[in-house]
């Protein structure tokens with residue numbers, strides 16, 4: 519069966535999410551698979567995750583600095599070396615017009631073929647978690663930037679003066695989907711994703727406990743213990 523990500527060589531993929539560690543948690547396997555295939559993956563993160571404080575990391579400004587470093591290392595494990603941090607307040611992200619303009623600028627600047635975010639309609643993760651409001655806000659910002667602002671020069675016309683003309687993307691992929699239409703088998707990248715996640719030291723705690731937890735989640739999410747899949751809602755825009 520032909521895979522949904524059977525793109526031509528050298529495709530550029532821009533992943534726009536709320537927090538450091540979201541790319542690795544939501545779609546680390548897919549990102550590893552895409553860079554292994556020779557595509558270029560870039561990240562745009564809307565916050566620096568400074569509210570992920572804990573007794574070991576009590577200072578939010580210091581934590582923001584640490585998390586930027588951890589994210590840079592984790593991305594490198596997956597073959598990603600281009601990250602933009604927009605530095606909005608962690609925990610208070612809202613889909614405002616001001617941030618929609620920034621996301622539009624980010625997408626026009628990166629000129630990606632594919633944009634990836636997360637599903638703004640997903641309030642619930644399984645039966646035991648609520649989705650973080652920043653995740654929903656990030657998804658909303660990206661969806662609303664893609665259509666109609668990114669490709670329409672009459673939206674945020676000041677961006678054209680800044681040197682960011684309208685551009686178009688061919689596909690939008692949303693991770694953490696309420697209703698998936700793509701299931702990507704990324705079993706062979708499970709280890710690489712786990713190694714990337716372990717770079718987020720301030721968030722994962724004890725590495726052995728964390729890996730055990732990750733294996734449990736893998737069993738919950740996939741239909742056999744040697745398989746690991748990541749799910750998406752994929753929109754392919756008509757030319």
Ligand SMILES: [Zn+2]
Nearest residue numbers: 536537540650
């Ligand atoms: Zn998050």
